[in-house]
Amino acid sequence: MNAASAAEIAEVLRDAPAVSIISHVRPDADTIGSALALGQALRGRGAQVAVSFPGPEELPGTLRQLPGADLIVADRELTAAPVAVAVDAATVERIGALGEVFAASGTTVCIDHHVSNTGFADLDLIDGESDCTAVLVLDVLDALGAELTPDIATCLFAGLVTDTGSFKWARPESFLVAGRLTAAGVDSAKWSRLLLDSHPFGWFAMVSAVLATARLDQNACGGAGLAVAVVDAEQMAGMDWEDGESVVDIVRTAREADVTAVFKESTPGHWNVSLRSKSMTDLVPIARSLGGGGHTRAAGYSDTGPVGDVIDRLRKAL
CATH class of the missing domain: 3.90.1640.10 (inorganic pyrophosphatase (n-terminal core))
Incomplete structure (x- = not known):
């Protein structure tokens, strides 16, 4: 440097x-x-x-x-x-x-x-x-x-x-x-x-569909807990990418999970992953191991493939 x-x-x-x-x-x-x-x-x-x-x-x-x-x-x-x-x-x-x-x-x-x-x-x-x-x-x-x-x-x-x-x-x-x-x-x-605090009206339907995908694993991250949600390309159609980014701030409110991951599909099979943690988990080494980076409490990376495979790769990195 x-x-x-x-x-x-x-x-x-x-x-x-x-x-x-x-x-x-x-x-x-x-x-x-x-x-x-x-x-x-x-x-x-x-x-x-x-x-x-x-x-x-x-x-x-x-x-x-x-x-x-x-x-x-x-x-x-x-x-x-x-x-x-x-x-x-x-x-x-x-x-x-x-x-x-x-x-x-x-x-x-x-x-x-x-x-x-x-x-x-x-x-x-x-x-x-x-x-x-x-x-x-x-x-x-x-x-x-x-x-x-x-x-x-x-x-x-x-x-x-x-x-x-x-x-x-x-x-x-x-x-x-x-x-x-x-x-x-x-x-x-x-x-x-x-x-x-400004979103198109269609954002509400997108958030509703995305929250239906949310899953909680309280045993992940050494017992700190992990919440995940998926935003696919179809749900993002007609919206700015930042509207998909805002979903992570909703999912991260789950009190049972220290770590939140939201998988956003930019084009079919291409994912931008937003990671957030509350207090226990340092996200930087996790994001780096997957080709990304960021901060201790907010990080991200990109990946490709079926969403199940992308989620599995994150779980293995935790």
Whole structure:
């Protein structure tokens, strides 16, 4: 890892004439919010900025409402730049085909908060103790001397409120950041509702069908308990992928299970697996053994094949 401070990264960005900012595949509010906040600040300093993420999934509708979304270009349109920044990506694989654009750029930067990230850039600002990447981007903006405008603060708030589960598992420092962001002009009630409590009506039928698949194994994880549920491709038809992601927050409320796993089928036979734990189980080694990564209490990975086989492989890894 080429560990770097926020001040060192700010120095690289300070006079960069053009910057390409890359979010991870299946972008969430932290990766997009971080990218747009950084992008708007750099554009305000006169830099040419483009933000992108690898397909094939489209950006969820709620995230398209964030300020600065006009900076986003299709992945095929993103080009190498004097500086390229990957935000909230635990591995270079998480930025998919845009890894080629990243590698071809002059200086590469990674800003991330995943404890599983071992670094893959020329400069790596990685802090597994941070609640979200947005907090680290704020540190860089402060080092740049950038103004915390309402639009920039809103993008940072999007990452903070979602990655802390509306502050349910936030560290004390995150409440201080939230106060600063709302003081800068964030409409916290509006964005909390849009990002956390807004689904299409069809989501209710999908959740009903998915919860019918839920199974509990109280003997799994050394007696800590495991709850699993499956979201197949048919159930996800016509919905943003983030609507499927939200199911894990429902299943994880089962008090008999420390670990929750939700298997989401992106295309037939291809699964994205979200893992959550409450207090007893470290998910990082489990996710790593299956080709993924993440945090102690929230991790994920991808797999292929019949769902029964995919679930069995998880059980063997526990």
